[in-house]
Amino acid sequence: MRKVVVSLLLAALATGVAGSSALAFNQPPLNLGLTDILDGALPGPGTYFTEYVQAYQSNDFRDKDGNGIPGDPNVANVLAMNQFVHVYKHRLLGASIGADVLLPVVAISGSGTFGSPGPGVSTNPAVFGDLVVGPFLQWFDTKLLGRPFLQRIELDLTMPIGQYDNKYLINPGSNLWTIEPYYAFTWFLSPQFSTSWRIHYAYNTKNDDPFVALGANDLQPGQAFHFNYSFEYELFKNFRGAVAGYYLKQLTNDKVNGNSVADSKEQVLGIGPAVHWIFSPNFSMGLKTAWETSVENRPKGNRTTLRMTYKF
Numbered sequence: 001m002r003k004v005v006v007s008l009l010l011a012a013l014a015t016g017v018a019g020s021s022a023l024a025f026n027q028p029p030l031n032l033g034l035t036d037i038l039d040g041a042l043p044g045p046g047t048y049f050t051e052y053v054q055a056y057q058s059n060d061f062r063d064k065d066g067n068g069i070p071g072d073p074n075v076a077n078v079l080a081m082n083q084f085v086h087v088y089k090h091r092l093l094g095a096s097i098g099a100d101v102l103l104p105v106v107a108i109s110g111s112g113t114f115g116s117p118g119p120g121v122s123t124n125p126a127v128f129g130d131l132v133v134g135p136f137l138q139w140f141d142t143k144l145l146g147r148p149f150l151q152r153i154e155l156d157l158t159m160p161i162g163q164y165d166n167k168y169l170i171n172p173g174s175n176l177w178t179i180e181p182y183y184a185f186t187w188f189l190s191p192q193f194s195t196s197w198r199i200h201y202a203y204n205t206k207n208d209d210p211f212v213a214l215g216a217n218d219l220q221p222g223q224a225f226h227f228n229y230s231f232e233y234e235l236f237k238n239f240r241g242a243v244a245g246y247y248l249k250q251l252t253n254d255k256v257n258g259n260s261v262a263d264s265k266e267q268v269l270g271i272g273p274a275v276h277w278i279f280s281p282n283f284s285m286g287l288k289t290a291w292e293t294s295v296e297n298r299p300k301g302n303r304t305t306l307r308m309t310y311k312f
Contacts, residue, residue, distance in 0.1 A: 025061075025298060026221040026254050027266055028158070028174035028204060029104070029129060033246035033290050034081070034305055036230035037276040039196040040186035041150040042138055043311065045087040045096055050309045052081040058301025061114070064263040066296050072112035073121050075170065075299060079106045087138055095137035100154075104129035104162075106172050119169060119213045126163030129172040133157055144187055151185040166209045176221075177205040192234040199227040206255075214256070222252035222265060230274060238278040245271035245290050250297075267296040270303070282311040 034052050042048075059074040082105070087098040106129055110121035136154035143149050158180065162173025184198040202224045210219040230244035250265040274288030289304040 025266075026219060026264070027202075027224060027248075027250065027298075028176060028178055028221060030180075030202060030224070030226060030248065031198070031200065031228065031246075032226065032248060032268070033228050033244070033270050033288075033303065034307070035184075035198055036196055036228050036244040036288070037232050037240055037242050037274055037286055038186050038194070039198050039228065039230075040152055040184045041194075041196070042087060042140070042152070043281065044140065045089045047312045048083075048085040048087075048309055049312070050081075050083040050085070050307065052079070052083070052305060052307050054079045054081070054303055054305040056301055056303040058299035059112075060300040062295040062298060062300055064265075064297055066294070069114065070116040071114050071118050073110070073114050073299070074112050075108070075110045075121060075123075075301075077106055077108040079104060081105075092137060094142075095139045095152075097135070098138055099133070099135045102132040104172070108170050108172070110170055114169075119211075121170065122168045124163065124165055124168040124171040126165075126172050128161075128163050130162040130174055131159045133159070147190075148188040149185060151183070153183050154181070156180045156182065164209075166212045169211055169213075174207065175209055176207040179203045194232045194240075196230045196232065197227060199225075201225055210256075216256045218257060220255040222250045222254050224248060224250045224266070232276070240276045242274040242276070242288075243271065244274040244288055245269065248298075264297060266298045267294060268292050268298050268300075269294040284309050 055078050057076045061069050061073045063069050083102045085100040087096050090097050105127050108123045110123045113120050134154045134156035136152055138152045158178035160175050164171045164173035164175040180200055180202045182200040186194055186196040188194045204221045206218045206220040208218045210216055226248040228246045230242040232240045232242040234240050248268045253260045254264040270290035270292050272290035276286040278284045286307040291302050292300045
């Protein structure tokens with residue numbers, strides 16, 4: 001569950017034809033760092049609503065070698081991700097059965113160009129992104145080395161119902177399907193110290209109506225591995241501070257018209273401080289910011305996120 005859309009919603013961009021060197025920026029929205037502290041430790045069966053509000057800003061886009069690209073591309077957005085979760089009391093393989101639904105709403109702005117000369121950073125003024133649904137299994141009572149170890153497996157499906165127009169470089173919707181299983185856990189190494197991880201694998205189908213400047217019939221982003229992490233300490237009762245972030249590594253090249261595009265794999269590492277406060281058994285809030293480094297074929301920026309969860 002909690003498959004969250006990353007705030008940067010970039011549609012297809014490549015310079016040149018398949019098989020030649022290309023700027024990528026083609027991965028669809030992915031969960032890069034929105035979930036971290038106590039991610040595997042849901043507080044039990046029930047119905048939840050989580051609101052994620054994230055601001056992202058970048059004016060530094062990197063190529064395959066991690067160097068800045070020509071031109072002056074800028075992108076910024078504010079994302080509101082709306083998530084409903086239900087955890088049933090019914091059990092399977094010792095785990096509680098659950099499901100969640102997520103709908104993103106995003107406001108995007110951009111300026112400048114990619115390359116010199118190159119396409120302008122055009123943004124779709126529409127606001128609705130792609131719907132995500134996912135069944136999951138949540139284990140509340142397992143242990144690892146004698147310590148509490150809460151874990152979850154989920155299979156997410158992102159459906160291309162978001163608003164998309166191929167005349168824009170950046171769209172709320174991605175115009176493709178994404179199949180993304182993940183495994184999440186929180187391990188309490190002591191009553192105060194814990195670590196949480198969420199490990200994803202993303203497979204994308206073809207976008208059969210890519211950005212018009214590409215001049216192609218279809219584009220398929222490569223398969224990707226990414227994870228979120230946090231190292232958490234309870235500073236006082238129900239209040240945790242953490243070092244948290246995310247990592248993305250694209251494993252296969254993008255394809256244009258069915259042909260592999262060399263040097264199109266994306267990479268990014270994010271790291272920063274985070275806090276999480278459990279106000280009551282039914283309400284919690286988190287705040288964090290992350291700076292990006294080790295960036296290849298992506299924008300390099302900063303993202304700040306507020307997360308609020310309410311249990312009905």
